[in-house]
Amino acid sequence: MRNSVKDSIQTLEFPKVKKQLQGLTVSSLAKKHAGNIKPSADKALVQKWQDETEDAAKLLRMKGGLPIAAFEDIKPHLKRLTIGGVLSEGEIVDIARVIKNSRELKQFFSQLKEEAIELKQLYQLNDALYSLQSLERKIREVIDESGTVSDDASPKLRGIRTGIKQMEQSVRDKLDRIVRGKQSRYLTDSIITIRNNRYVIPVKADSRAVFGGVVHDQSSTGQTLFIEPQSVLNLNNKLKQYRSEEQAEIDRILAELSELIAPHTNEIEANLRRLVQFDFIQAKATYAKQLDASRPEISENLSVSLIGARHPLIKADEVVANDIIIGEDYKAIVVTGPNTGGKTVILKTLGLMQLMGQAGLHIPAEQGSVIGLFTKWFADIGDEQSIEQSLSTFSSHMTNIVSILNQLDEKSLILLDELGAGTDPQEGAALAIAMLDYIASQGSTVMITSHYPELKVYGYNRPQTINASMEFDVDSLSPTYRLLLGVPGRSNAFEIARRLGLSEHIIASSQQLMSGESQSVDNMIGDLEQKRKEAEKQNKQLKQELYQATQLHNELKDFYASYEKHKDHLEQKAQEEANEIIQEAQKEADRIIEELRHRQLEGEQAPNVKEHEFIDAKSRLSNLHYEQEHLKQNKVLQKEKQKKELAAGDEVHVLSFDQPGILVEQTDEKEWVVQMGMLKMKIDESELKVKETKEKAKQPKTTVRASKSSIRTEVDLRGQRVHEAVKSLEQYIDQALLANYHQVTIIHGMGTGAVRKAVHKRLREHPRVASFNDAPANQGGNGATIVTFK
DSSP states (O other): OOSOHHHHHHHTTHHHHHHHHHTTOSSHHHHHHHHTOOOOOOHHHHHHHHHHHHHHHHHHHHHSSOOOOOOOOOHHHHHHHHTTOOOOHHHHHHHHHHHHHHHHHHHHHHHHHHTTOOOSSHHHHHHTOOOOHHHHHHHHHHBOTTSOBOGGGOHHHHHHHHHHHHHHHHHHHHHHHHHHSGGGGGBSSSOOEEETTEEEEEEEGGGHHHHOSEEEEEOTTSSEEEEEOGGGHHHHHHHHHHHHHHHHHHHHHHHHHHHHHGGGHHHHHHHHHHHHHHHHHHHHHHHHHHHTOBOOEEOSSOOEEEEEEOOTTSOTTTOOOEEEEESSSOSEEEEESOSSSSHHHHHHHHHHHHHHHHTTOOBSSOTTOEEOOOSEEEEEOSOOOOTTTTOOHHHHHHHHHHHHHHHOOTTEEEEESSTTTTSOHHHHHHHHHHHHHHHHHHTOEEEEEEOOTHHHHHHHHSTTEEEEEEEEETTTTEEEEEEEETOOOOOOHHHHHHHTTOOHHHHHHHHHHSOHHHHHHHHHHHHHHHHHHHHHHHHHHHHHHHHHHHHHHHHHHHHHHHHHHHHHHHHHHHHHHHHHHHHHHHHHHHHHHHHHHHHHHTGGGSOOOOHHHHHHHHHHHHHHHHHHHHTTSOHHHHHHHHHSOOOTTOEEEETTTTEEEEEEEEEETTEEEEEETTEEEEEEGGGEEEOTTOOOOOOOOOOOOOOOOOOOSEEEOTTOOHHHHHHHHHHHHHHHHHTTOSEEEEEOOOTTSHHHHHHHHHHHHOTTEEEEEEOOGGGTGGGEEEEEEO
16 A cells, blocks of 8 residues: 555655664664654653653753763674673673673762752663673773783783793894894895794895795795794794693683673673663754754644744754644644745654654754644655656655545544645646545544645635645745745735836736736735734744743753752751761860869879960860851851951950950961960961951052963873874873872774774883773763873
């Protein structure tokens, strides 16, 4: 059967939307999932999909998105594990990345919960992730990010690799003596190279017998032979044996690691499924941001209200926003008027908005837009002819429409372009009216475009039907591509002819030839357009202000709710810390009092407690009280208080004794002699507060600005060759260590991976590097490395 729902979805260009969505995923599995999405009429399911997109859009706005790095399809690896297979280094690294992604997501959502950020669906998805940190740690101990088995994977492997290095050095030393010695005259070049995994030297063909040994290769001209000299044959043989032992030990380690991973295949596969979901959901949020899209509401009665709807496949600087409303007061829209006005785009925009919304995507329309839940979508758009059956344009369209009429029901959305076109105008108009009547009798929602003036009358007289047209600017002689609901289309022929310079006499004669009814209808349409423009001009600003106010209100509401929860959490934490401080202060106060009591009870065995000892004890008790009060004071005011300058003769309040005093002299940078009545004491500057009634002459101050380090916390090595990148890295690490940085970021990009591998190798060897890992997805992922120093 022609024009199935699948064909109509293709006609409305929904696959192009899916292709754009696919380009925003980081994994092949999520890309495949994005290419398979379909619209649904299940309200609960659509609501769930929209909740997920809204959650991800919120996190994209507040946190820069989910921390998802690129990952591979590891299902074949896991299947091999279930049948006892042994994985390669690369396959194990792929599994480790999935585990790492899962861990970073769990940590990310844990932080979101602490910040009391509300989400509708993503917390539940995150809860289904398994934490496999011990397995991840074990893998990282054996294999690094580049897929190389570490020297520390086993003592035996370390010993073998030490032997390899020593043996390689021995071979190179012997060959180096040849290359740099008297025998170098027999060589075509003074280099040491490798052929067949053995060290060789380039020897002139006529000097082959000088070195003996084995010929492993020759140049294209035959003038150079790559010879393994007799003197290094045994060393190369031992080196080959070491490498065989190395591979055998690596195979054993990989088998052991595969056995360790095998019991966790179900959890890892479950994590993979969740990662694919998160990847896809983040792609939906990113797509919504690119389109400046919003979440649509869902109507219960198939009514559609798209406010400022924009076709998603037209460039943002070219697309025109339109209001498309259907389903509530009217179930049919008849769009009339000339070609090139954008009627077909309006049809596709309505259909595409519905498909996107019902597939869980946000739609490029203003907030408050509403979609229905249709079960079928039919579209006959364009003028393609059936080449196979040699059908005319009219026959081709009619074949499609017959198929549609045989399948539609009350929950169908039908979009028909140029209904009845391609045949005699009178017959075509009659057929169009009859088909619209049939569609109305079935309860379907329909939008059509047409040239026929008879359909303007149909749109005016039929219940639940409304006329519409595309606006045309007569002054510029060009369409504005704006939909005018309630206004039937007109040709504008007389106005265009007048603007192009046609004689008024000819235009007047033409108008007399028109029927009075036609002229009356044309005048009515012109009057409607004028009134609509006036009303739209008054309403445009109010709508914009209302939208902005609503958007601001919703954002403030979300942030305020988050702030309140975070504030309550901080208050509770502060109270707990304050209670701990008070308890410690109470213990210290009890200790001081007990000490005084003990001294007093000593009686005759020791002198009585002296006055200055009482003052000192009182000072210590006051200090305890001050520390507790300090928690309640504004930190900014405290800093400003400390900045006030003191001068001899100032009246001050001594906080620790709660007594007034006068400054006598400054003994050092932060200590003053204070006269309190008859008592003079040295008091720390932090215990002194200048009386507010004291007016001090302003003295000029000298501001000393400390220069900050010019060393940034990141270095960019992209575009450099490997040896240049390593040199830049070493210089940067030295500078970062001198600047006392604890953690820095190395940006090396992905490319071929050569620079990244060299950077990781140098970091492993550096004595001051404590650890390093790939950056989170929103900070560069595999293209950057976070380094922590010891």
